[in-house]
Amino acid sequence: MFDKLQELETRYATLSEAVSDAAVIADTNKWREYMKEHSELSPIVETYRVYQRLVASIEDAKTLLEEESDSELRQLAKEELKESQEELESVTDNLKLLLLPKDPNDEKNVIIEVRGGAGGDEAALFANSLFRMYTHYAESRRWKTEIMSSNENGLGGLKEVTFLVQGKGAFSRLKYESGVHRVQRIPVTESGGRIHTSTVTVAVLPEAEDLDVNLDMNDVRVDIYRSSGNGGQSVNTTDSAVRVTHLPSGLVAACQDEKSQLKNKEKALKILRARLYDMELERQHSQVSAERRSQIGTGDRSERIRTYNYPQSRVTDHRIGLTLHKLDAVLNGDLDEILDTCITHDQAKKLQGAQ
Numbered sequence: 001m002f003d004k005l006q007e008l009e010t011r012y013a014t015l016s017e018a019v020s021d022a023a024v025i026a027d028t029n030k031w032r033e034y035m036k037e038h039s040e041l042s043p044i045v046e047t048y049r050v051y052q053r054l055v056a057s058i059e060d061a062k063t064l065l066e067e068e069s070d071s072e073l074r075q076l077a078k079e080e081l082k083e084s085q086e087e088l089e090s091v092t093d094n095l096k097l098l099l100l101p102k103d104p105n106d107e108k109n110v111i112i113e114v115r116g117g118a119g120g121d122e123a124a125l126f127a128n129s130l131f132r133m134y135t136h137y138a139e140s141r142r143w144k145t146e147i148m149s150s151n152e153n154g155l156g157g158l159k160e161v162t163f164l165v166q167g168k169g170a171f172s173r174l175k176y177e178s179g180v181h182r183v184q185r186i187p188v189t190e191s192g193g194r195i196h197t198s199t200v201t202v203a204v205l206p207e208a209e210d211l212d213v214n215l216d217m218n219d220v221r222v223d224i225y226r227s228s229g230n231g232g233q234s235v236n237t238t239d240s241a242v243r244v245t246h247l248p249s250g251l252v253a254a255c256q257d258e259k260s261q262l263k264n265k266e267k268a269l270k271i272l273r274a275r276l277y278d279m280e281l282e283r284q285h286s287q288v289s290a291e292r293r294s295q296i297g298t299g300d301r302s303e304r305i306r307t308y309n310y311p312q313s314r315v316t317d318h319r320i321g322l323t324l325h326k327l328d329a330v331l332n333g334d335l336d337e338i339l340d341t342c343i344t345h346d347q348a349k350k351l352q353g354a355q
Contacts, residue, residue, distance in 0.1 A: 001095070005095070008045060008048070009049075011041065012042070015034050015038040018034050019031060019035055047091060054087055058081060061077045061078075061081035065077050065078065096351060100351065103171075103175075106171055107169060107172065109164060109171070109207040111163070111165075111204075111205045111274040112165060113160065113202070115202075116198075117198070119198025119199060121157055122183075122187050123199060123200055124158055125157040126157075126181075126308075127157060127158045129183075129331055130200055130202065131163070132331070133330070133332070134163075135163075136333025137335045138167065140333050144165070147162075148162045148271055149253075149254060149255045162271055173339050174204050176342040177202050178202055178305075179305030179306070180201055180202075181200045181308065184196070184307065184310065185310035205275065206278070208274050213273045213276050213280070215272070219247050221247060222242060224239050224241070224242060224261060225241050226240075227241040227256035239261070240259055242255055243268065244265070244272050251276060252272075253275065254268055304318060306318065308330075309327070313325055313327040315327055317342070320342055320345045322338060324337065324338070
């Protein structure tokens with residue numbers, strides 16, 4: 001590990017000089033590339049330097065204990081040694097985490113697709129609840145959200161909604177939301193007071209940039225049609241809805257939320273790019289894709305990553321064994337405790353695999 005850290009510190013010093021070089025600054029793309037790498041290495045190198053200072057402090061304290069006869073100075077050295085050793089243990093653990101392979105998509109924006117699964121109108125109503133939960137969470141982190149596509153059921157529910165979340169590290173946290181979310185509650189229309197179970201599927205896709213996906217428009221069929229559903233303001237009275245089909249893969253994306261045909265096309269293509277990028281990621285990482293498919297599944301009631309139980313005000317994440325009795329707060333966007341635990345659990349598995 002320490003050979004690797006020494007290499008990274010040397011590379012960091014080289015990059016620090018390079019980003020100040022006039023020739024590099026003149027080459028905008030190269031300067032951005034170097035600055036990105038410099039920024040990524042910075043927390044590792046800074047933590048490694050803290051580690052080095054602590055090692056030196058421990059050695060100094062040990063030397064003082066061996067050579068010093070004054071009882072008061074020896075006591076101070078013992079206290080310093082204990083504090084430095086405890087801090088060194090924490091810093092070493094942090095270094096191990098920092099050296100874990102990074103998900104290259106962690107800093108990307110995300111496109112989230114929420115769809116009602118088993119349960120009909122109840123599932124659509126809960127899909128709307130999850131959509132609000134994610135938008136509130138995004139607001140709490142000062143991320144921006146934008147609806148790309150939506151399909152209402154007419155009862156205040158959403159059959160499906162696709163939206164963009166823009167913000168630093170959005171994918172690094174929201175990727176843990178992919179899967180089947182199960183809700184248990186008594187519907188308003190239930191006269192017998194029976195608890196019904198419904199499901200909603202959530203897919204979290206990293207937003208694809210132009211460099212990520214080479215989309216040849218010759219491979220894309222664009223269909224224009226009249227919007228349907230609750231529109232208003234000419235949305236469903238003009239031929240502005242757009243459906244794009246990627247012919248080689250068969251992937252389809254559609255958007256009808258905007259009055260402008262051009263804006264609908266731009267949004268539909270953005271969704272298509274994200275799905276193509278996600279498909280390519282699955283191809284490259286077959287093991288990860290198999291896990292992701294098993295999480296999202298078919299939307300059947302027996303498949304779930306999390307359960308929201310209204311009668312008990314309980315939220316249970318089945319992957320990490322975490323149960324919280326604060327359903328209202330979670331649905332209002334208080335997701336950090338769940339997501340932090342997911343991240344810690346994921347890091348622990350990676351550390352175990354790296355040993």
